[in-house]
Amino acid sequence: MNVTVVGAGIIGLSIAWRLVERGFDVTVLDSGEPGAWQVAAGMLAPGGESAFEQPALARLLEESNERWPAFAAELGVDVGYDDAGTLGLAMTADDLADAARVWTRQKLPLLRPSELRELEPALSPRVRAGVFAPAERQVDPRKVVAALRERLAGRIVAKRINALSEVDAETVVVAAGCGTAALTGLPVRPVKGQVLRLRGEPGLLRHVLDATVDGRHVYLVPRADGEIVVGATQEERTDWTVTAGGVHDLLHAAIELVPGLAEWELVETTVGHRPGTPDNAPLLGRLADDAPHAGSGSQVGSGSRVGSGRQVIVAAGHHRNGVLLAPITADLIAGLVDGEHDPLLEHFAPGRF
Ligand code: GLY
Numbered sequence: 001m002n003v004t005v006v007g008a009g010i011i012g013l014s015i016a017w018r019l020v021e022r023g024f025d026v027t028v029l030d031s032g033e034p035g036a037w038q039v040a041a042g043m044l045a046p047g048g049e050s051a052f053e054q055p056a057l058a059r060l061l062e063e064s065n066e067r068w069p070a071f072a073a074e075l076g077v078d079v080g081y082d083d084a085g086t087l088g089l090a091m092t093a094d095d096l097a098d099a100a101r102v103w104t105r106q107k108l109p110l111l112r113p114s115e116l117r118e119l120e121p122a123l124s125p126r127v128r129a130g131v132f133a134p135a136e137r138q139v140d141p142r143k144v145v146a147a148l149r150e151r152l153a154g155r156i157v158a159k160r161i162n163a164l165s166e167v168d169a170e171t172v173v174v175a176a177g178c179g180t181a182a183l184t185g186l187p188v189r190p191v192k193g194q195v196l197r198l199r200g201e202p203g204l205l206r207h208v209l210d211a212t213v214d215g216r217h218v219y220l221v222p223r224a225d226g227e228i229v230v231g232a233t234q235e236e237r238t239d240w241t242v243t244a245g246g247v248h249d250l251l252h253a254a255i256e257l258v259p260g261l262a263e264w265e266l267v268e269t270t271v272g273h274r275p276g277t278p279d280n281a282p283l284l285g286r287l288a289d290d291a292p293h294a295g296s297g298s299q300v301g302s303g304s305r306v307g308s309g310r311q312v313i314v315a316a317g318h319h320r321n322g323v324l325l326a327p328i329t330a331d332l333i334a335g336l337v338d339g340e341h342d343p344l345l346e347h348f349a350p351g352r353f
Pocket of ligand 1: 320
């Protein structure tokens with residue numbers, strides 16, 4: 001069976017890779033539009049990034065996290081997978097009150113400032129408390145995408161489509177991130193994030209730092225080569241402007257947390273858009289037969305199967321967790337194309353909106 005995957009971000013490419021492994025004839029359409037993976041820090045943080053009272057989403061995040069070591073190893077090249085773990089940190093008493101709710105849910109014991117500085121000597125003495133989350137790791141999304149593209153060489157076509165009717169395939173998988181809304185009418189909205197990259201002597205930090213600093217959330221993701229990714233603002237905006245306030249807030253929090261960073265070079269300021277949904281959980285599954293969608297209703301008929309009998313499957317809206325969720329999304333969607341149906345998918349059906 002031939003399958004066209006619309007979208008060449010980390011989700012589309014991961015699905016395509018798994019489909020090729022299952023023997024499908026796969027083409028990936030790369031619109032050339034910027035994807036969230038290009039700016040993503042690559043935190044694999046099922047606890048720190050997950051929402052309260054979404055047990056199915058929490059399970060999806062946990063299970064995908066468990067699949068990451070094998071996923072990275074199977075790619076067969078260095079993708080920056082690093083299991084040193086994450087320090088959750090709080091700068092003030094108010095920050096601690098906020099962060100403690102997440103840490104309690106994760107059942108992580110509170111560490112004193114002296115214990116934290118033993119783990120991470122560059123931390124500011126102002127840091128009030130924190131936790132060590134050994135299962136929250138990191139990967140370099142740019143390296144992952146490069147490795148996936150290598151695996152899919154010859155199958156990726158540079159083509160931007162405006163409607164699914166332009167695709168001629170027995171199965172279409174729409175993994176177009178924020179572009180999924182225009183193609184399917186599903187409610188995927190861009191959530192702006194400004195992200196910085198600093199460069200300096202490797203080894204200043206050993207762990208991912210996920211902190212609340214004077215009421216602001218900031219994360220620092222140190223790479224082995226001396227890059228530190230500092231992220232990210234979260235703004236309900238669609239523009240691409242790097243703002244003075246955004247950069248100031250991120251740098252202020254980062255330098256408060258790790259004063260030595262004041263001497264580092266600021267090498268990149270970027271904007272990305274996370275593909276958000278109304279409940280910020282992903283859309284995974286067939287387009288519902290009884291739920292025509294405004295953007296594509298006339299092209300896709302009344303749902304997942306068009307006259308020719310083709311099926312349309314969606315894998316989008318991963319919001320803050322696209323990198324973390326790539327392995328499980330790829331497995332579930334490749335399975336679905338192959339006629340399998342994991343009950344976990346029911347919680348993420350696109351038809352819920
Ligand atoms: N997962 C990090 C972010 O969305 O900023």
